[in-house]
Amino acid sequence: MSELVTADVFNRLPECYQNRARQIAARVAEIEAVLTRGQPSAIRDAVLRLRGQLRPQPDTALTEVAGEFRLACSDLPEWAISEATNDYLAGRVENHTGQYMPTCAEFARYARSIIRSFIAERASLKNEAERRLQRAEDETRRIRIKTERADPKLKERVAKLAKSVRTGAAKVHTGQRHQGTTDEMREKMDALRRPCAVQPSRLLETRVVKGARK
Structure with a gap:
């Protein structure tokens, strides 16, 4: 746990x-x-079983093969090593001809596929x-948070805190546009605005209206 x-x-x-x-x-x-990791003896037994039924890879010695298999399969459980050996000897491994021993990398990769799930x-x-x-x-x-917010004492503390924060703070005036702008300046700004020309409606020129007239 x-x-x-x-x-x-x-x-x-x-x-x-x-x-x-x-x-x-x-x-x-x-x-x-x-x-759980298996014992080295399980890997040795697998190598001996494979060597007894399959042809060895060319130019390889049994001691070297056993050492490389031990390194490649050191983190595998014994049952996965045994299952992989059975599958190789029974011809159930895809892309294996059943004649030569698998290399240590091939054997370890197949054994890991067994425990992948x-x-x-x-x-x-x-x-x-x-x-x-x-x-x-x-x-x-x-x-x-819900419990704390429902506590009347907490609401009272929040209200007091908000009141203390607002005390002495500058009041924010709303509803006034362009604070600091005089009436004379606003008149000059209005005089500088370019009047917008009224665009005539082109609704009467549409096909819908023309078709309704006919």
């Missing part, structure tokens, strides 16, 4: 969010157990946990 939500944050979540957080944490723990599910669950945590925090914040 601590990997997804810390204990102090978890205790502040509403009960509905806590239930889902427990479910997510339980499923993530299951996936983590499924994806678990990795994607784990990432999706962690994203959901983060989104739910953010949603719970927003909901808690909204409830707290």
